[in-house]
Amino acid sequence: METRLTLPPHLLETIKQLVIADVELPSDLRRDLDAAVSSATVVAVEAQRAVPDTERERERTDDNSKSDHREGSEALGGAEEVVPPTIDVEVLEQLSKWATSNDGRALLNRKRLDPSNYLLISLLAGTEVYLPPSQRDRLLASQNPEKPNPYLPSYLSPAAPSFGREFRSLSKQLTTIFNVLFSVFGSAFAVYFAATTGAGWDREHAILLGVLAGCVVGVADGVLVWIFAGRLEKSRKEARERGAEMAKGSAKDGLKGAEQLEEGGEKPGTGEVSTAAETTLEKRKLRLRRRGIGETDD
Numbered sequence: 001m002e003t004r005l006t007l008p009p010h011l012l013e014t015i016k017q018l019v020i021a022d023v024e025l026p027s028d029l030r031r032d033l034d035a036a037v038s039s040a041t042v043v044a045v046e047a048q049r050a051v052p053d054t055e056r057e058r059e060r061t062d063d064n065s066k067s068d069h070r071e072g073s074e075a076l077g078g079a080e081e082v083v084p085p086t087i088d089v090e091v092l093e094q095l096s097k098w099a100t101s102n103d104g105r106a107l108l109n110r111k112r113l114d115p116s117n118y119l120l121i122s123l124l125a126g127t128e129v130y131l132p133p134s135q136r137d138r139l140l141a142s143q144n145p146e147k148p149n150p151y152l153p154s155y156l157s158p159a160a161p162s163f164g165r166e167f168r169s170l171s172k173q174l175t176t177i178f179n180v181l182f183s184v185f186g187s188a189f190a191v192y193f194a195a196t197t198g199a200g201w202d203r204e205h206a207i208l209l210g211v212l213a214g215c216v217v218g219v220a221d222g223v224l225v226w227i228f229a230g231r232l233e234k235s236r237k238e239a240r241e242r243g244a245e246m247a248k249g250s251a252k253d254g255l256k257g258a259e260q261l262e263e264g265g266e267k268p269g270t271g272e273v274s275t276a277a278e279t280t281l282e283k284r285k286l287r288l289r290r291r292g293i294g295e296t297d298d
Helices: 009-020 027-063 066-077 088-097 102-110 118-124 135-140 163-198 204-247 252-262 275-281
Strands: 003-004 087-090
Touching: 003 088, 009 027, 009 118, 027 087, 087 088, 087 135, 088 102, 088 118, 163 204
Parallel strands: none
Antiparallel strands: 003 087
């Protein structure tokens, strides 16, 4: 099964330069490159034709009612996906192999083309493996969304919850529910008991007062739970964003250092020298004493 790669604009331009320069290529390589360039041209023409049709469809849906607009959006969403220009990876490998040979390098230099643009790493830069929509949908359907991604950090990759984690989460939810119910019914019964025994109210008015107290406590508990859940979700979101920023890293210092090196090395100093540097760089004066011929150290 062949592996198809997408043709980014810079790769397509590189291949076009090679084809237009009329370099003496092997026959099979020339045929494959011509086919790739022609397919890219056809795709570009089809994309330009599809743009006016899409604009007319949008204008028509804007003039219709809301139901017609919804139907037009579904029709646009269900349109067939435009196949991008692709090329076989073996063709790029063959082109790189030819460009790195002595004959290929000489021909490229003769046509004033840079041989480094036809190295395999330069040809594969920016390309992506192309999969047909049906095959891509099957692969996505076969993947488990809860499976951890080995290419992402642990805090960004979804992990399957363990039994202990699910049990603790369920116990917390049940505890919250029982606390709310206990506070509601407990406050209602306490108000009813106080109204019938202490205040001497009749049973009907005591029940009504107890129900009212239970409703007030229930609303208060609901507001507290909602506020707590909102703060918890906000803190989790901030933690995820902080982890993502830490994963990205920062290259500002490195870029500044690179710019300084490109400008010509170290920048001129301000003239201020620290005391440590002064003591280190201070010149010591040596005084030499002349000695006579017959003079000794005694």
